[in-house]
Amino acid sequence: MTDLTAIAPLLDQQAIELPSWAFGNSGTRFKVFAQPGVPRDPFEKIADAAQVHRVTGLAPTVALHIPWDKVDDYAELHRHAEDHGVALGTINSNTFQDDDYKLGSVTHSDPRIRQKAIDHHYECIDIMGETGSRDLKIWLADGTNYPGQDDIRARQDRLADSLAKIYDRIGPEQRLVLEYKFFEPAFYHTDVPDWGTAYAQVAALGERAVVCLDTGHHAPGTNIEFIVMQLLRLGKLGSFDFNSRFYADDDLIVGAADPFQLFRILYEVVRGGGYGADSGVAFMLDQCHNIEDKIPGQIRSVLNVQEMTARALLVDGEALAAAQAAGDVLAANGILMDAFYTDVRPGLAAYRESRGLPADPMAAYAASGYGSSIAASRVGGAQAGWGA
Numbered sequence: 001m002t003d004l005t006a007i008a009p010l011l012d013q014q015a016i017e018l019p020s021w022a023f024g025n026s027g028t029r030f031k032v033f034a035q036p037g038v039p040r041d042p043f044e045k046i047a048d049a050a051q052v053h054r055v056t057g058l059a060p061t062v063a064l065h066i067p068w069d070k071v072d073d074y075a076e077l078h079r080h081a082e083d084h085g086v087a088l089g090t091i092n093s094n095t096f097q098d099d100d101y102k103l104g105s106v107t108h109s110d111p112r113i114r115q116k117a118i119d120h121h122y123e124c125i126d127i128m129g130e131t132g133s134r135d136l137k138i139w140l141a142d143g144t145n146y147p148g149q150d151d152i153r154a155r156q157d158r159l160a161d162s163l164a165k166i167y168d169r170i171g172p173e174q175r176l177v178l179e180y181k182f183f184e185p186a187f188y189h190t191d192v193p194d195w196g197t198a199y200a201q202v203a204a205l206g207e208r209a210v211v212c213l214d215t216g217h218h219a220p221g222t223n224i225e226f227i228v229m230q231l232l233r234l235g236k237l238g239s240f241d242f243n244s245r246f247y248a249d250d251d252l253i254v255g256a257a258d259p260f261q262l263f264r265i266l267y268e269v270v271r272g273g274g275y276g277a278d279s280g281v282a283f284m285l286d287q288c289h290n291i292e293d294k295i296p297g298q299i300r301s302v303l304n305v306q307e308m309t310a311r312a313l314l315v316d317g318e319a320l321a322a323a324q325a326a327g328d329v330l331a332a333n334g335i336l337m338d339a340f341y342t343d344v345r346p347g348l349a350a351y352r353e354s355r356g357l358p359a360d361p362m363a364a365y366a367a368s369g370y371g372s373s374i375a376a377s378r379v380g381g382a383q384a385g386w387g388a
């Protein structure tokens with residue numbers, strides 16, 4: 001068994017935010033499969049998320065999506081989260097489910113619609129005050145389907161103008177986090193397609209504006225760890241939305257499709273100072289569980305991140321730097337691969353037990369009876385918001 005004692009203090013710092021929408025029913029445009037026991041409201045989503053934290057110690061916060069998680073009293077939701085041993089995290093805005101936004105939201109040519117989208121973000125910022133959230137995450141569905149449909153330069157200018165108005169409202173301890181995505185739902189162009197555009201936009205805003213890297217939002221073959229390195233180097237990597245993709249924006253379990261890619265990403269995070277409580281880089285999941293059980297799906301996900309983090313922390317940095325300096329290509333590559341191939345699972349089980357957590361969180365959850373109790377007590381669970 002690989003002894004993880006040396007990296008245990010770093011493992012203690014790991015925190016992975018869960019998306020409230022991972023607990024609701026979801027699917028594809030072909031079918032949403034309803035599952036028994038699915039939450040009927042944001043309070044129940046938080047109760048489910050708290051189960052993930054209870055057995056892993058890895059997921060102390062829950063991200064909300066407005067208006068999917070709209071409630072009358074956010075202070076009450078805040079207290080409810082605390083009562084369940086978790087806190088409310090990032091507030092995600094939504095400017096993609098309103099007829100007014102068919103041709104765009106903050107980039108729209110009509111000032112009335114732009115203002116409506118900006119006002120929605122102001123509402124989100126007000127909510128952040130009540131929930132104690134630090135981050136406002138903006139993912140935009142804005143874009144066009146056909147060349148010539150709109151003036152892509154003017155849209156970029158309107159985007160900058162709208163973001164500046166939103167940024168002006170962000171509190172001194174809060175951050176605006178801009179997420180990019182190269183396609184979908186717009187297919188010809190999106191207004192924030194890549195890290196470079198997101199970087200250019202947030203750099204113009206100021207220090208408290210940063211970029212969110214969603215691992216599912218790149219073309220196949222993209223070297224995502226290079227982007228991680230570059231954003232860290234520029235001081236603008238604010239957060240991750242972790243998930244896996246095979247083909248499109250699949251939102252599958254992180255580390256399921258390509259564990260090696262997750263390792264490479266986490267190695268660059270560690271290497272670039274993006275790991276740990278004070279790094280300013282937030283780890284989040286952005287996933288849906290269409291066919292598998294949702295709470296175990298989230299447990300497996302945070303464990304996958306923890307496993308690859310442990311492997312990344314095991315890279316022998318000194319030996320690697322020496323091999324690199326000596327131009328020893330194979331030795332350098334071998335050092336990285338040694339860490340990747342290390343089976344950290346027994347060591348992590350021991351680590352968990354040393355922290356009073358179950359050695360096997362998946363088994364502990366299965367044994368808890370929580371799944372069957374919610375299946376019996378909840379009828380008519382809510383849809384996650386996606387896949388309708």
Ligand code: PSV
Pocket residue numbers: 092093139179181214241249286
């Ligand atoms: C849409 O692609 C998306 O998956 C983005 O990644 C957002 O983070 C998420 O939805 C929630 O709005």
Ligand code: MN
Pocket residue numbers: 139179214241286
């Ligand atoms: Mn995302």
Ligand code: MN
Pocket residue numbers: 214216217249286
């Ligand atoms: Mn996505």
